Amino acid sequence: MQTLAGRDYHAPEVFEIERERVFARNWFYAGRADALSEPGDFANIDVAGESVIVVCGNDGGLRGFYNVCRHRGSRLCDGASGRMKGAVKCPYHAWAYSFEGELIGTPNVGKDEIDRSQLGLWPVDVEVWQGFLFVHLDPDPQPLEEWLGAQHDHPCKFSRFHLDQLRTGHTTVTAVEANWKIVIENYNECLHCPTVHPELVQVVPAFRKGAVFEKNRADGGVGLAEGGTSFTANGKSRFEVMPGLDEHDATSLYGCTVYPNMFIDVTGTSAISTILLPRGAGHTTVITEYLFRPEAIADPGFDPSEIVDFVELVAHQDYVVCERVQRGVRSRAFTHGVLAEKDSLLDEFNARYLAERGPVD
Numbered sequence: 001m002q003t004l005a006g007r008d009y010h011a012p013e014v015f016e017i018e019r020e021r022v023f024a025r026n027w028f029y030a031g032r033a034d035a036l037s038e039p040g041d042f043a044n045i046d047v048a049g050e051s052v053i054v055v056c057g058n059d060g061g062l063r064g065f066y067n068v069c070r071h072r073g074s075r076l077c078d079g080a081s082g083r084m085k086g087a088v089k090c091p092y093h094a095w096a097y098s099f100e101g102e103l104i105g106t107p108n109v110g111k112d113e114i115d116r117s118q119l120g121l122w123p124v125d126v127e128v129w130q131g132f133l134f135v136h137l138d139p140d141p142q143p144l145e146e147w148l149g150a151q152h153d154h155p156c157k158f159s160r161f162h163l164d165q166l167r168t169g170h171t172t173v174t175a176v177e178a179n180w181k182i183v184i185e186n187y188n189e190c191l192h193c194p195t196v197h198p199e200l201v202q203v204v205p206a207f208r209k210g211a212v213f214e215k216n217r218a219d220g221g222v223g224l225a226e227g228g229t230s231f232t233a234n235g236k237s238r239f240e241v242m243p244g245l246d247e248h249d250a251t252s253l254y255g256c257t258v259y260p261n262m263f264i265d266v267t268g269t270s271a272i273s274t275i276l277l278p279r280g281a282g283h284t285t286v287i288t289e290y291l292f293r294p295e296a297i298a299d300p301g302f303d304p305s306e307i308v309d310f311v312e313l314v315a316h317q318d319y320v321v322c323e324r325v326q327r328g329v330r331s332r333a334f335t336h337g338v339l340a341e342k343d344s345l346l347d348e349f350n351a352r353y354l355a356e357r358g359p360v361d
C-alpha cells in the first residue's frame with residue numbers, strides 16, 4: 001500500500017481543489033458551541049480560506065453567514081470571537097444586519113433605492129452535536145448526525161460520555177508548518193510512538209508496540225497504565241472521574257478522527273477536542289480545547305496544567321515530526337511513501353480523501 005503522492009502534501013493547486021471538494025462539501029468543526037450563549041456572541045472561522053461567522057441571535061439560536069458584506073464585498077468581522085452590539089455592522093459604509101442576517105440599516109441609501117429583503121447575509125448551515133459546533137458551506141448538506149454516522153472512526157459512540165455537558169477549561173493555538181493531511185496521518189498511527197513519545201508510551205502501554213488499538217479490545221479504546229483515569233504523565237489525576245462512567249471507560253483513552261478537521265480524545269476525567277484549520281498546502285493551525293466537567297472548572301482551585309502540560313508535550317513532539325515530513329515530501333525523489341499493516345487507518349483516510357478530491361489534472 002502507498003501513501004498519497006508527494007505533491008498532494010505540498011502543491012498549492014492541490015490545496016485549491018481541496019478547498020472546494022473537501023472543505024466546502026463536508027461539515028467542518030468550528031469549536032465549542034457554549035462560547036456563543038448571549039445575543040451578539042460570534043465566532044469567526046477560517047474554513048480553509050473561506051471566512052464564516054457564527055452569531056448567537058436574539059432568540060438564542062446560532063446562525064452562520066459568509067463574512068462578506070452584500071454592498072461591495074467588504075469583510076465584516078475581524079478577530080476570532082467577540083460580542084457584537086445590536087447588529088452585524090460593516091466597517092466600510094456602515095450597513096447593518098440583524099443577528100438573523102437581514103439587512104436592516106443602509107445609511108444615506110434610501111429604502112426605495114435597493115430591495116433590502118433580497119440583500120441579507122449569505123447563509124451557512126450550522127449544526128451542533130454534543131456541544132461541538134459544525135458549519136457547512138454547501139447548501140442543503142446531509143444532516144450532521146447522519147454524516148457523523150458514516151465516519152469510519154464512529155464518533156457517535158462518544159455520545160455516551162455526555163460531552164455536551166463539558167465546558168472548555170483551557171485552549172491552546174499552535175501554528176504547524178505541515179499539511180493538514182500529514183497531521184491527520186500522524187494522529188492515526190502509533191508506529192512513531194516508541195521513538196517520538198517516550199513519555200506517552202509509559203502511560204499508554206499499548207502504544208509501545210506501535211499499535212493504535214489494543215489487542216482483544218473491540219471498542220477502539222486503550223487502557224491507561226495502572227488504572228489511570230487521565231491524560232497526564234502517570235495517568236493519575238486531581239480530577240474526579242466523570243459521572244456515569246464504569247471502571248472500564250474510566251481507565252481508558254478513546255480517540256477518534258472526524259474527517260476532515262477534528263480529533264476527539266476522551267479519558268475518565270476530561271476530554272480534548274482538536275480543530276485543524278488548514279491555512280495552505282504547508283500550514284495548519286491546530287487549536288486544542290481542553291474540556292472538563294463544569295463543576296471542576298467552577299472550583300476556585302481549578303488547575304488543568306497536569307493535563308495541558310502533558311498533552312502539549314506529546315502534541316509538540318508530533319508537530320516536530322509532521323514538520324519534518326512536510327520538508328521531506330517536497331523532495332523530487334518522494335513520489336509516494338509506503339503504508340505498513342499498522343497504518344490501516346491511513347489507508348481508510350486516503351481512500352475517502354481521494355474519492356472526494358478526485359483527480360488533480
Ligand code: FES
Nearest residue numbers: 069071072090093
Ligand atoms: S461594503 Fe459593507 S457597507 Fe459598503
Ligand SMILES: [Fe+2]
Nearest residue numbers: 186192197318
Ligand atoms: Fe504522535
